[in-house]
Amino acid sequence: MTDTIDPNAAAEPLEVSDTPENALSWFRTPYDAADYGPVTDWATDIDHADPAYNPNAPEVWKELRDSGCPVAHTDRYGGMWAPITHEAVNDVAYDTENFTSRSVVVTHLRPGDAAMPAPIGVVPPISSDPPFHGMARRLLLPPFAPKQIEPWEAEVQILCRRLLDEMGEITAGESVVDAAVQYAQHIPVDVIGRMLGFPTEDQELFREFVHNTMETINADPESRRENFEKLEAYLEAQVQDHLDNPRDDLTSYLMNVEMGGEKLSDEHVRGSMVLLLIAGIDTTWSAIGSSLWHLAQTPADLERLESDPEVMTFAIEEFLRAYAPVTMARMVAKDVDFHGCPMKKDDWVLLPFPAANRDPRMFEDADKFIIDRESNRHAAFGLGIHRCLGSNLARLELRVAIEEFIARFPKFELAGDVTWSAGQIRGPRVMPIRILETN
């Protein structure tokens, strides 16, 4: 027996380490739940997963802007910056040299050297940088282009009407429904599940995957990993099912499409499946919920939509601006001085497009909802090369969901406390609505 070490043998990568070397994921500072308590100063210790952040986000952004803080910071998550102004958010979004998309969900773990590196990343193309990004994205643009999405309108309509029917007997002035739980949360799950060709009875499971990915970033690393393994196992079963029963859907498309003359790697196929399943669900669900939340408290806007249906074109964009659900994230690719902030390689950078949308230097009366706002260059779907792939589908679902809800219930109001999501996707998760008039 000898102790000879074969220099060519690759060491088994570590699941989690305190350095990026040979690790799937790594932590800069060891996880300690005590570090993630309530925020007392948003400028120096911002935490978007603090339960107080999403319900009060517009006030937090205003406070930061008014105090002259264009970029907030925290030591949480091993170090994270949060640009707040439109200008700062814009500058990060367009700078793919200094800011990598390798991971777009902030957690206390960072992708290590053994995980899929830039420019591909774990869930392409959202996790990809140029030049790979452009190629991977081009494959997915056609199925989500406007003319491919438009035919879904009738399907979304049928779905919304069914959900409204399932609310049962409604007595005007008395009945209370939960517009988040009974309505908004079901709409995007149904559509993307069908587009991917997954069993429709698994919708509850999809919401669980989304919750585990997006809303539990302060959970301990162990349980996050277990959750992700469950998602991976589910997708593996779906791939196998598509091999056994080939059919015309997005999963088969990913398994068969070619890039540069070759089929996609297994990692690429599964990564894109994760992206398509996760990205379209709580985002659109949040936009629908926030829009109904606004209408429940603003009878004048509700009446305007009913008396002047043509205003919907502008109203949808104003809902998206004022209540943009999606905050993205980047990692610092190399040390850089950004707006006076000494950013270090591997720092997280939160990319709160919803905050940019409320910047008064970009939008007149930015904190005011103007239902027929004519000029509206909002950033709800991002800016630059990562524009939301599903934006056409999201807009369609949002518009039809509102149209159908107000057609059935022309008058409604909030009927109790609203519970907001936690983390990068902002929207109501529990929202009791009292129906005041029904058709």
Added chain:
Amino acid sequence: MRVHLDAEKCQGHNRCYALAPELFDVDDYGQAVLIGDGDVSADLEDKARLAASNCPEYAITITDS
């Protein structure tokens, strides 16, 4: 009035196609395409302005002639 589209800047938000379908189409990738040579008839000038002022990427510009 003339409308100009910078295809390099366009990221496929499709705002122009929604607001001014007489002036903008989209290709199979969801990227904006100018219909015709960009010459805007008088009755479409408002729509051209709307398309320009709603493009998040500033890909659309307008000139007088």
